[in-house]
Amino acid sequence: MGSPPSSISRALASELRRGGVAAVSSPRCQHSVLRAPAPSLSPSSSRFFTSSAAASSAAGGGGGGSSSQAQVGKENGSRWSNWLLFVPGAITFGLGTWQIFRRQDKINMLEYRQKRLDMEPMKLENVSPTNKDLHSLEFRRVFGKGVFYDKKSIYVGPRSRSISGVTENGYYLITPLMPISDDPESVKFPVLVNRGWVPRSWRDKFLETLDDAGKATDASETSVQKSEEKSWWKLWSKKPKDVEGHVPTVAPVEVLGVIRGSEKPSIFVPANDPASSQWFYVDTAAIAHASGLPADTLYIEDINEIVNPSNPYPVPKDVNTLIRSSVMPQDHLNYTLTWYSLSAAVTFMAFKRLQQKKSRR
Numbered sequence: 001m002g003s004p005p006s007s008i009s010r011a012l013a014s015e016l017r018r019g020g021v022a023a024v025s026s027p028r029c030q031h032s033v034l035r036a037p038a039p040s041l042s043p044s045s046s047r048f049f050t051s052s053a054a055a056s057s058a059a060g061g062g063g064g065g066s067s068s069q070a071q072v073g074k075e076n077g078s079r080w081s082n083w084l085l086f087v088p089g090a091i092t093f094g095l096g097t098w099q100i101f102r103r104q105d106k107i108n109m110l111e112y113r114q115k116r117l118d119m120e121p122m123k124l125e126n127v128s129p130t131n132k133d134l135h136s137l138e139f140r141r142v143f144g145k146g147v148f149y150d151k152k153s154i155y156v157g158p159r160s161r162s163i164s165g166v167t168e169n170g171y172y173l174i175t176p177l178m179p180i181s182d183d184p185e186s187v188k189f190p191v192l193v194n195r196g197w198v199p200r201s202w203r204d205k206f207l208e209t210l211d212d213a214g215k216a217t218d219a220s221e222t223s224v225q226k227s228e229e230k231s232w233w234k235l236w237s238k239k240p241k242d243v244e245g246h247v248p249t250v251a252p253v254e255v256l257g258v259i260r261g262s263e264k265p266s267i268f269v270p271a272n273d274p275a276s277s278q279w280f281y282v283d284t285a286a287i288a289h290a291s292g293l294p295a296d297t298l299y300i301e302d303i304n305e306i307v308n309p310s311n312p313y314p315v316p317k318d319v320n321t322l323i324r325s326s327v328m329p330q331d332h333l334n335y336t337l338t339w340y341s342l343s344a345a346v347t348f349m350a351f352k353r354l355q356q357k358k359s360r361r
Contacts, residue, residue, distance in 0.1 A: 084093050099332050123143065142256075157169070157280070168199055176297075190293050257304075259299070303318075
């Protein structure tokens with residue numbers, strides 16, 4: 001029978017052959033240390049760890065992509081904000097350029113008016129109010145003879161006028177110029193004439209005079225009618241009255257004027273009220289209708305410079321006002337320089353702002 005250590009060694013050797021445990025022998029001691037075998041990984045476990053590693057890698061890569069997208073978005077926003085800095089400069093530059101075109105249009109318009117005013121005056125009897133191209137005759141000088149129908153006068157206003165440095169409110173007096181029967185030099189059709197400016201006090205006095213004259217005329221006609229009714233033997237010689245086209249007998253006048261059209265009111269001008277005889281701007285068709293005339297009645301502005309010192313009103317329109325405008329070409333040039341200066345200033349400020357942003361980076 002062998003010794004105990006040798007029997008233990010043989011038992012461990014047999015276990016090693018079976019693959020159960022591993023023996024380590026130490027020369028200094030006569031005992032053995034048992035060590036568990038290393039675990040082996042199955043195919044499913046290997047796939048699990050591989051997919052976990054891939055997921056971890058993908059997660060790390062996704063975080064980097066979102067940060068890069070945020071960086072790109074920030075750069076795009078910064079680029080757009082830089083472009084917006086130049087928008088005011090572009091707008092003001094465009095307005096300055098637009099004023100250049102407006103200036104040229106105004107020059108052409110005033111030259112057109114001057115050219116037509118320099119033409120020889122036409123006779124009113126040769127101008128047909130039914131002409132379809134009547135607008136082409138605007139700013140042509142015309143002259144004619146007729147009588148003013150004061151009862152049909154219309155006042156357009158208020159219109160201010162400076163007299164000796166004092167501004168006074170008044171109105172434009174528009175009166176129909178009627179033909180004179182059996183006068184070959186007279187106009188052949190009614191014409192609306194803007195006789196000029198009158199102060200408010202003159203208008204009120206003129207209306208009172210017309211009212212008194214109208215009452216006197218009505219009283220005279222009533223007296224004549226009663227007298228004719230009493231004189232029965234005169235009934236056979238009584239003639240019918242021509243009410244339409246009846247014009248009071250007054251002294252004929254000669255008119256020198258310029259053919260004009262209706263005014264174009266701004267949005268701040270109230271609408272005309274013919275029912276209450278309130279006229280804020282010239283509307284030739286409406287004024288003609290209110291005066292009992294055809295809608296296509298010719299409208300002219302009196303420019304006769306001969307004024308009676310004893311009767312200074314109405315004041316005819318100065319012909320030079322027809323070749324002037326509220327905004328002259330020089331004004332458009334000033335506006336152009338102003339807009340271009342603003343454009344240069346805001347563009348310079350935009351560049352300075354960009355330089356400050358770059359220096360901060």
